[in-house]
Amino acid sequence: MNQVSIIGLGPMGRAMASAYLDAGYAVTVWNRSPGKDAALLxxxxxxAGSAAEAVAASRLSIVSLIDVDAVYTALGEADLDGRVLANLSSDVPEKARAAAEWARGRGASYLTGGVNVPPTGIGQEGASIFISGPAEVYEEQRAALDVLAATDYRGADPGHAQLYYQLNMIMFWTAYTGWYQAVAVARANGLTAADILPYAGYTADSMRGFYEGSAPLADADDHDGTHARLAMCAASLEHVLHTAADSGVDTGILAAHAELYRRGVDAGFGADGTARLIGLLGAPETA
Structure with missing residues (x-):
C-alpha cells in the first residue's frame, strides 16, 4: 500500500491528509497540538506520537508548517536518513535552500513546494503546486505529490518553487487588498460589496490581457507609451487617491501606488509606457 506521513495539521495539512485517504494511501499524521486529527483518525x-515517529512511518513525509524554522523545531530529533521530505510550507527562497542543505546533511532527500490553492482546492481539478529539488527525487515522488494537485516542476534549485510561489503571492495579495480597498470606498458611499462584485470580476478577468500585453514589452525593455503613457496613468491614480480621501477611508495603500507613478513622471518618463516602473522598483544596480 502507498504510504505517506503528514507533518502539521493546520487547515492545509488536514486537507492533504484527507486527499491521501481518498486516494487509498496509508496515512500517518502528527501535529504539535492535539485535537486536530479526530476526523482523520x-x-x-x-x-504518530512524535514528528520523528511520523517520519519513520513512511519514506515520504509531507510537511505543512508555518515556516522553515518550525520544520527545524519539529524534526530536530528525527532520524531523516533515507527519507524524503516534501516541504510544502511557505517561506522565502533562501530559507528553502538552507533547509535543503540541512536535510541533505542528515541523509534525507528534500523537495520544496509552493501550493497555489487554499485548502479547499487540494485534490481538485485545476489545483497546482510548484515543486523544485533533485529531478530524480521529484520523478520518484511525482505520482504521490500529484494526488494533492498537479505538480509544476521548476528545476533542481530548491529555492525556485518558493520563488515562483512568492511571485504569485505578490500579485495575489496586492490584488486582494485592492478589492478590500474598493469595498471600503464603496461602503463609504452607500454601496455594498455585492453591488461592485460584477465589476470586480470583470476587472480581474481583464488583468490577463494586461499581463500578456506588457510581458514582451518588459522583457524587451520597450517603453513605448503610445497606448498607456506613464503620465496619464499617474493622473488616473491621483483621481483614485482623492476619491478614497474624499470618502474618508484610509489611503495608505493607494498613496504608495500614486507615489511610485509620480516618481516615474518626476524622473522624466512621463511620455513612456508603464513598464518603466519595473526599473523604479528594481534593485539599484538593475534600475
Whole structure:
C-alpha cells in the first residue's frame, strides 16, 4: 500500500491528509497540538506520537508548517536518513535552500513546494503546486505529490518553487487588498460589496490581457507609451487617491501606488509606457 506521513495539521495539512485517504494511501499524521486529527483518525489515519515517529512511518513525509524554522523545531530529533521530505510550507527562497542543505546533511532527500490553492482546492481539478529539488527525487515522488494537485516542476534549485510561489503571492495579495480597498470606498458611499462584485470580476478577468500585453514589452525593455503613457496613468491614480480621501477611508495603500507613478513622471518618463516602473522598483544596480 502507498504510504505517506503528514507533518502539521493546520487547515492545509488536514486537507492533504484527507486527499491521501481518498486516494487509498496509508496515512500517518502528527501535529504539535492535539485535537486536530479526530476526523482523520475516524477515516483510518494513524496518529504518530512524535514528528520523528511520523517520519519513520513512511519514506515520504509531507510537511505543512508555518515556516522553515518550525520544520527545524519539529524534526530536530528525527532520524531523516533515507527519507524524503516534501516541504510544502511557505517561506522565502533562501530559507528553502538552507533547509535543503540541512536535510541533505542528515541523509534525507528534500523537495520544496509552493501550493497555489487554499485548502479547499487540494485534490481538485485545476489545483497546482510548484515543486523544485533533485529531478530524480521529484520523478520518484511525482505520482504521490500529484494526488494533492498537479505538480509544476521548476528545476533542481530548491529555492525556485518558493520563488515562483512568492511571485504569485505578490500579485495575489496586492490584488486582494485592492478589492478590500474598493469595498471600503464603496461602503463609504452607500454601496455594498455585492453591488461592485460584477465589476470586480470583470476587472480581474481583464488583468490577463494586461499581463500578456506588457510581458514582451518588459522583457524587451520597450517603453513605448503610445497606448498607456506613464503620465496619464499617474493622473488616473491621483483621481483614485482623492476619491478614497474624499470618502474618508484610509489611503495608505493607494498613496504608495500614486507615489511610485509620480516618481516615474518626476524622473522624466512621463511620455513612456508603464513598464518603466519595473526599473523604479528594481534593485539599484538593475534600475
Amino acid at each position: 475516524a477515516r483510518g489515519a494513524r496518529r
